[in-house]
Amino acid sequence: MKNLFRLLFIIQLFGCYNKYGVALQEEKTNIIPSKPHLSYQLDEKTSDANYLPRSIIFIIADGTGIGQYSLSYYANGSFAPARFDHVGLVATHPNDGQCGTTCKRVTDSAASGTALSAGIKTYNGAIGVDQDTLAVKTMLEWAEEKNMATGLVATSTVTHATPASFAAHIDYRKKEKEIAQQFAEIEVEVILGGGKKFWPDSLIAAYESRGGQYINKIDAPLEPGKRILGLFADKALTPEHEGRSPSTTEMARLALSILEQNPNGYFVMIEESQVDWGGHSNSAEYIKGEMSSLNELVNFALDYQNDHPDVLVVLTSDHECGGVAVHDAKDSGLDIRFTSDYHSANFVPIWATGPGSDVFDAFMDNTEIGKQLISYIKER
Numbered sequence: 616m617k618n619l620f621r622l623l624f625i626i627q628l629f630g631c632y633n634k635y636g637v638a639l640q641e642e643k644t645n646i647i648p649s650k651p652h653l654s655y656q657l658d659e660k661t662s663d664a665n666y667l668p669r670s671i672i673f674i675i676a677d678g679t680g681i682g683q684y685s686l687s688y689y690a691n692g693s694f695a696p697a698r699f700d701h702v703g704l705v706a707t708h709p710n711d712g713q714c715g716t717t718c719k720r721v722t723d724s725a726a727s728g729t730a731l732s733a734g735i736k737t738y739n740g741a742i743g744v745d746q747d748t749l750a751v752k753t754m755l756e757w758a759e760e761k762n763m764a765t766g767l768v769a770t771s772t773v774t775h776a777t778p779a780s781f782a783a784h785i786d787y788r789k790k791e792k793e794i795a796q797q798f799a800e801i802e803v804e805v806i807l808g809g810g811k812k813f814w815p816d817s818l819i820a821a822y823e824s825r826g827g828q829y830i831n832k833i834d835a836p837l838e839p840g841k842r843i844l845g846l847f848a849d850k851a852l853t854p855e856h857e858g859r860s861p862s863t864t865e866m867a868r869l870a871l872s873i874l875e876q877n878p879n880g881y882f883v884m885i886e887e888s889q890v891d892w893g894g895h896s897n898s899a900e901y902i903k904g905e906m907s908s909l910n911e912l913v914n915f916a917l918d919y920q921n922d923h924p925d926v927l928v929v930l931t932s933d934h935e936c937g938g939v940a941v942h943d944a945k946d947s948g949l950d951i952r953f954t955s956d957y958h959s960a961n962f963v964p965i966w967a968t969g970p971g972s973d974v975f976d977a978f979m980d981n982t983e984i985g986k987q988l989i990s991y992i993k994e995r
Contacts, residue, residue, distance in 0.1 A: 657974050657983045668927035668970040670880040676909050678891025680935025680961045687906035695913035699966035701976040707934045710736030720960035725788040727933035728780030734985030743784040750784035757992045764804045764877035766870045770852045771888035772810025781884050805873050807866040809848035833861035856904030863908050864915045894937030899951035927969035935961040
């Protein structure tokens, strides 16, 4: 018993100090007061026809912040985003209440997806609607109005929050069956990803009756002039580190081969959806695989842009997930640490190359990305 008391005394004595001899606070929470934040806007650009992109490839790496890019840089041996001409930084907070006791800084993919697609702030869970659940016009819909071809590609279900935010309007993101019904009625030329479970045979038949073709294999023969719905998994596609097929790049290649046939140009959103899920599961291996897939996709997109200089390529994220930080392991490896299993309010990078890309070389609110890309489409 005497030894037990002695041990408890030593633990209490030395447990009150860190390795630098600084006294530690008991039950430290690190909660600090906040202040209203400013909204940073991009510089306006003139509507010079030579400056406007003919087509836009918009890549969204869901849940990807500086920590995930750092992990990719050190773990994957290559860093494709370094090839972009311009890089900026993005604030991602939603519009859930006034700053004070109810203010939200942490967004979900629905609110941030709507900010990116339509250039407005809205509440967490909202798909293509504002604070009052009124539909807002997205850049994909603006592109359709300008007779551009349009496409959506995702490694999640195609009705998941981010792709849905570009082409659907509904009050809550979990209503994926209703989102699929909206998708079946729109004129998007290419939709590729997972989520067959939300598309019953009757809905696919209705889609095909309106000039669409359903495929479940990436190399399926295509009927000329048909809109394409490719669903390659019942739920989401397999994670990259478990052998995804088709790959994100294979889907992007198919989408561009169809969209580029339109003489008026195209808009396509390609989501590397599952980096976010690696953050939610606190899995460094999951994130490493998804970032490897993103590297391949970025290299493909930038090679394509090099051959098609009138195309603008933009890469950003809807938010960060997991609070990822990269540390040295005791051996030569990496010690990847997480601060949570949910999204954070950490800033995310934006990268851009092509006509109109220099405007993104700045710090901005995420709504500014949507506004700028919409302005490029409207001014064509």
